[in-house]
Amino acid sequence: MSVQRFNLNPLLAACAAVLCAGGAFASDARLDEMYQALRSAPAAEAVRLGEDIRLRLSNSGSPAMNLLLKRGRDAMAAGDADLAIELLGALTDHAPEFAEGWHARSVAYARAGLMGPALDDLTRSLALDPRNFAAIYSLGALLEEVGQPALAAEAYGHVAAIHPYFDDVTLALERLNAQTRGTDL
Template sequence: MASTSGGCSRRALLGLLPALLAARRALADQRDPALPDLFARLRRADAVEAPAIEGRIRAIWYRHPDRIVTSLLDEGVVLLSDRQWSAAYRRFDELVQRAPDFAEAWNQRATVAFLLDDLDTAVRDIQRTLALEPRHFEALARLGEIYLKRGHPEAALRAFEAALSIHPTMAAVRRQADELRSRLFGRDI
């Protein structure tokens, strides 16, 4: 989902919203015992297998046993899909207050902060996301985008490579990383 302009990222994010809204809730996000196996499979998956595995991981990340938390997440995602970013930010802000240990709450607020060009808040929220779920490939990719916007290509490359070490088939992130390597090290990949 990496993009220096943000347009591709927004389209990709909006394309995921229906699936995210349909995700069933059970165990709380990053503590689900199915995740280690799913991440191991994702690292080995090819471009055909990876989307289904990614979808299962995302569905787990969106689970929370508290129905109010689930409702706030769903409402925020709908507002985000409607491009009502300020309202979505307020909803996700409520969500992180209610469920401060819910990684996806922080990731969603980081996404909206990024879309609102509040990069300092986005970085802080990504840091919190990664503290709760270090395998959050989307948060790592977003961090790379922020570093690019801030003119720190080396840091962006590190973030993209970290995302790719978890989810190697993210094509947009791979392209960004390859372009950065070529630019930074002066050779074609």
């Protein structure tokens, strides 16, 4: 078994993007309202709002770029990470300011076992949109994968602050808190 090495600089940059979360990013009033409502919404409403936000973040404004994103995601769903990376690479080349393109390609890289490029793409995605709870969750998952449970728990904590009902963020936090706090004597 070989140990995969990677550069921690992208990891640290991605963490910094999440922690600072006040960077410059494209925003609109409706999206700001949705994020605000998401923090305090009851579970069912939060899930719906979260999906609405994700749909909004998945719209690049260009039908051609949206098609590349859809085809890249379809390739991932079909288990073809290489094709997904190729399609999403075309997306990031043609729409470098579209944060969700970088996030989607980071997921494809991670599924291909390429953690360094996945971290690079997450860094870019979070620099463009530090509120993207799905991208922050992906960062937490990558941090877990590379053996950084304390940083992963911090990322998941940021997800929970934005969207308390996102996927299994509560379970991930409980698991990591148990893992990182040790045992009582």
